[in-house]
Amino acid sequence: MKAVALGGGHGLHATLTALKRVTDDVTAVVTVADDGGSSGRLRRELSDLLPPGDLRKAMAALAGDDESSRLWTSLFKHRFGGTGALAGHAVGNLVIAGLLEQLGDPVAVLDLTCRLLGVKGRVLPMSNEPLDIEADVTGLDEDEKDVRRIRGQVAIATTPGLVQRIRLTAPNGRPAGCPEAVQAVLDADLVLLGPGSWFTSVLPHLLVPELHDALVRTRAKKVLVLNLVPQPGETAGFSPERHLDVVCEHAPELKVDAVIADVDSVPTPDRLTRAASVLGAHTHLAKIAAPDAAERHDPEALAGCLRQVVDETGVGGTGPWR
Template sequence: MRVVALGGGHGLSASLQALRHITEAITAVVTVADDGGSSGRLRQDFDILPPGDLRMALAALCEDTVWGHQWSGVLQHRFGGDGDLAGHALGNLLIVALWDLLPGQEVRGLDLVGRLLNTRGRVLPMSQVPLDIEATVTVDGATVDGGKTDGGKTDGGRTDGGKTDGEGEGCAGTVTVRGQSQVARHPGRVTSVRLLPASPPACPEAVESIKLADVVVLGPGSWFTSVMPHLLVPDLLQALQDTPAQRVLTLNVSLTDDEDSGYTVADHVHAIAAHAPGLTFDHVIADPGVVRSEAERRALAKAVDRVGAELVVTTVAKMGRPGLHDTLRLAAAYRDVMSGVVS
């Protein structure tokens, strides 16, 4: 069974680890808009794709052997101290070194890392140009200072400024926030997201993998900065709409992140429909922990119906670890919804 998983960060890592229990024919299509931490520094210094989410996907696909576990640990190792290497993950530096040796061949560089690690699957960027995320955020008067946002610069060096629609200090309104790291933690409610540059080119190999897939999985993860950006790349969205593959949307098991402020899981599905109105799904997987009341379940069912999907409510959260998916439970949920797919 050929499965394509789209996302970024810890959410994509969880879905990849779950999918490994089902198939080895996995392709991860990873967001490339990170501008914070080690990725942001390397992106700014070398004008390259941010490697962090790509590294995490490669680590998640390492084989389940002593060799695989050792190399996964090496890839994820982060230097401490106060020197120039402080905060950098070794895997980020390895990926950047290969890109430096193979200019313009980002996919080949990632494939070489995969061969070194003997990964069970392939990792691709969603675009071969680094992207910025820009969001419109509704704020209250407490977050507005004289008509401007309270931010300065992102870790990647780009401003997050913008003006509110309100007038004067303390007015409620909307602000434009730029940069993945800023959108992820800016106070207020995200109402829409965009990519800069607009309509970026998709990675051709990513488009092809979606066209040839048996199943495509979107989510979980940071909804507006890791999951939805894939729908803002026109060729990726077109491939998602045209593919004969079964489409599965995986919802988060927690709504405590800053960028989830004021959102329910039903709102997350509505946001998908608003940003990609022609896209439908076959199944939407939700944990009962985020639909605790009958009213929440009805609202989610209505949202799921809007995208043409069947709602599957099943326990996929890790016990005693709020906000984390249990990869074995998630694997079981994927197995159940994929049972009708011919491998």
């Protein structure tokens, strides 16, 4: 079974960790609009550089279990301490940045580093050029209805206002999808979107025209995985069904087959069922939160839920289940 997961950051890491328990053929398609932390510093210091942080996290999630792979993965995660120029940078971010400057081709760089970490699947950027996010936000002025435009992933993720809509901007104007990522979606048996920062990690994939068209056209079964808790800033006060509403608002042509949510995170299942039906989806409620962290998905539980969804929706593929 060919599975593709789209997202970024910790949310995509959770999905990939679950998916690798289900199939060996996993492709991660990663957002490239991060402008914070080590990635943001590298973007500012090295012009036109893809932010490497989320790409590195996706590779770590899919890394092999042999001794060599574990060593390289540990090294890629390691962050320099101290107070100097390297403080806070992850080693993997610097390696990816150096290879991008040497090879130029992001897909070739990621394929090379995936081999180094023993990744069985593939990690691809949603675009081969760094993108920026703009958001229309209300609630920041005396008149609560006034709309202010905010630019940047970090600024949007931490805004005290209410995000209404987002857009992507690119150096050359129109964001272009990575051809290999587009083809992976078209060839997939199963496509997962979410969980993660809804406006800055999940929805951006729907705003890259080529990726959007592939998601609409693909014959793969499409599954939305909802967050366990609202996120301060981006989705503060959002109900589970509101997450689906904004998907419809940003990509009205998109239809999905299933919506997965944690049963304890859905106070009104009927409302979620109605919202999912607008997308053409059935809801699947299960206990998928980690026992020791209500905001984090349990990989084994999420994998079990994915197996159930696949069985019920009749996903094709010839690979064996784990």
